[in-house]
Amino acid sequence: RTTRFGEYELGQTISEEEGVKVKMAFHSQTGMRYVIRRYHRRFREFPRSERVKIIREVDIQRDLGHPNVQRFHELVETEMHIGLVLEYPSGGELFEYVLNHRYLRDKPARRLFAQLISAVGYLHLKGVVHRNLKLETVQLDRYLNIIVTCFDLAKTFDPTNTTRLQEVSEYSLPVRDLKDIDNNARFGGDLMRTSYTSCGSPCYAAPELVVSDRLYTGRKADIWSCGVILVGPRRINLYAMLAGHLPFDDDPANPDGDNINLLYKYIVSTPVTFPEYVTPHARDLLRRILVPDPSKRSDMYEIARHSWLSEYAHVVSHITDKNTPKGIIGTTIPSRAGKKMPGMYRSVPSQGIYANRYT
Secondary structure, X not given: OOEEEOOEEEEEEEEEEOOEEEEEEEEOOOOOEEEEEEEOOOHHHOOHHHHHHHHHHHHHHHOOOOOXXXXXXXXXXXXXXXXEEEEOOOOEEHHHHHHHHOOOOHHHHHHHHHHHHHHHHHHHHOOEEOOOXXXXXXXXXXXXXXXXXXXXXXEEOEOOOOHHHHHHHHHXXXXXXXXXXXXXXXXXXXXXXXXXXXXXXXXXXXXXXXXXXXXXXXXXXXXXHHHHHXXXXXXXXXXXXXXXXXXXXXXXXXXOOOOHHHHHHHHHHOOOOXXXXXXXXXXXXXXXXXXXXXXXXXXXXXXXOOHHHHHXXXXXXXHHOOOXXXXXXXXXXXXXXXXXXXXXXXXXXXXXXHOOOXX
């Protein structure tokens, strides 16, 4: 017996967490395949705080249009449930892809990481911090292009306002001394507070989210998570992609990483090391990203201009070209023979600033 959700026929459950299921779905008329993030009750039955979170998630996703960011299709509410209908990432999780290959060689890792930086840099330019970047929330399409998913923990900020951020950073005030903070609304830039919410998975979270009670900058926290992805199951992202494991999972006093305080003390005090097959250029970039002090951690502009990504400068040009605010260059690589191969163009919404991007 087929279960219906509006105009969609529901398939298998992809994942499940408290109060929400992510399910495969097919449109009953077009046959198009989607994923639906379906909540267990109707919108008006949620407490106000949960309604605010759902509204924020929808508002963020439907305003995005980047080939490496999961597309929002529509919001559906029935008599029993509310759900977000989203693009189906048919290539599966990056986690499984890296796990199946043990680790990625330098060239495919560079291609995927350039797409990840392109997507996250685009989010930051749009005033969005993801706050839950990890191998499981970075997925792939059928041609092995990156798709950034899961915006339930994302927050917005004013990317043009950095005045208050600079002032507070200068004095480095603990959260307990900042009585006027109200959900970050009174501070400029991407300034957020560690005591307000805990974001993402511990092994991917920046150390400043746990080891202090001070404010943190959302963009620098996202950048740390990108670095972990590049290098390193349990050590899998930029570090995970290259090394096949997470970068700080070898503490003999905390071998399973269960003790969060020990994990972050280890991160702060232990220099990152690399397997011998990680190239010098990749090591240099990672050493600039995986810096415990966020004020010394590379920003998106520095990462996009790094020599390790020079072959993919066109993929991240919207980050490095500050004179191009109205769009981005394609973040995937065209086929030499006109056939779709890994790294090919992904279709983008035919609206807004992307309407004529490939013409």
